[in-house]
Amino acid sequence: MKPKYMTLVEALESMIQSMGKNEMIPSERVLAKEHNLSRMTVRKAIDYLVDQNKLYRVNKVGTFTTDEKLYKKVDAFSGFTNEVRRAGGEPSSELIEYSLQAANKHIAANLGIKEGDLIYKVIRLRKKNGVPIMIDEAHFPQAIIPLNEQVVTGSIYDYIQNTLGLKIVTANQRFKATFAKKEYQKYLEIDELTPVIRTELHVYLEDGRIFEFNHGYINTDRYEIVSKSYQ
């Protein structure tokens, strides 16, 4: 059974969708009355959306929409599928390429394996609610992650954690502004003059082995990278 505040979150999300930026939403008391909820429950729903950067509050004035688009959390890495889902979206991916090949020097160095060792190369176009957001080339050492075509069309991270029982502990990510490869521009629905963020990602297992080396191109008009840091 879905909690009531979650139902309200969804209602508010679609309301926000149809609003401009920095517009005020109805007050907590009004929302409570409209939805037959207590104000505390309404606050919980709003808390949820404030945490997601979709709303912000101004004390004694009101609660307003942000210019939030899609965003990517940097501080807790869980794979594209889970990240999009957590942000309240419906993730999907289109498989562009899937092959088993020998690692070249560059890939081998980034995975900490020997040149010539077998790796799976997986190129996927990632979408949120059907909208292309990023395209990425992932490389997995066959010796650690035995893939097959069925797994590749789903969430590889769920497979690694649940089926293989491996524990993912850290991810190092680098960001750089650049242009996308020509052959990727059509997938991302951009032209040759649209800058993108290129990510480079190394993901580690508990024992320190790298099981994924990934580089991707993000259309930041559709998917902004967000990071939250604490002191």
Added chain:
Amino acid sequence: MKPKYMTLVEALESMIQSMGKNEMIPSERVLAKEHNLSRMTVRKAIDYLVDQNKLYRVNKVGTFTTDEKLYKKVDAFSGFTNEVRRAGGEPSSELIEYSLQAANKHIAANLGIKEGDLIYKVIRLRKKNGVPIMIDEAHFPQAIIPLNEQVVTGSIYDYIQNTLGLKIVTANQRFKATFAKKEYQKYLEIDELTPVIRTELHVYLEDGRIFEFNHGYINTDRYEIVSKSYQ
């Protein structure tokens, strides 16, 4: 007057400090009784710490400490000067503009203040080892951060923390690929076709007030953004 849940947050923080990782803290009901608070107030304090990744909950079991110490080190926000220094570089900055002005609608919304409130606008070219890396426009509400020209040429963060005695707790940052403003291109030593990463930064004080809204342009050929995340 400090809210009660904040007092509990502090008490819990020092408790966490003396505990190991993945250790269970007392239950909400016990904490409520011990501190003469209602359980809802205790939950609010725990919510705060969960959001900061210092605690995590397991439904029907308990609330536990994380291995946050490591995480904090990597992702802690400390301003450009300290960040460059930590990376082993020599930071410096060139003051491009410094003025006191009335906040326009956009700036006011981002700082959570009223349109027309006075803010300091500080534009600086940031360098690492004398090489221009990024340029940023920072905005500080005068009511919170009283600046002067001398402070602006040094580390504003050191001034805020040491002289004003304010506590910086969180920073939200967003990244987007774009091009730099024309007048900034010469400072960054790039041409009009070099993509940059645009950052947008909100920095928060302990009481939730935003004391800095900042947007900057990074020459990622010289300065890549790196993030490390834990699961």
Added chain:
DNA sequence: ATTAAAATATGGTATATACCAATAATTTTG
């Protein structure tokens, strides 16, 4: 029309209470 006072609305905090569902500890049963 301007100014001043009053009323209203807002988010922020805090309490007390209640029930749920699943886990973990305890007790009972065989």
Added chain:
DNA sequence: CAAAATTATTGGTATATACCATATTTTAAT
């Protein structure tokens, strides 16, 4: 001693209520 049943404990959700301090709007006075 082992298995099963019971009980206590846990976080999750939800309501109703109350008061605060300030921003905004409305009304009244000048």
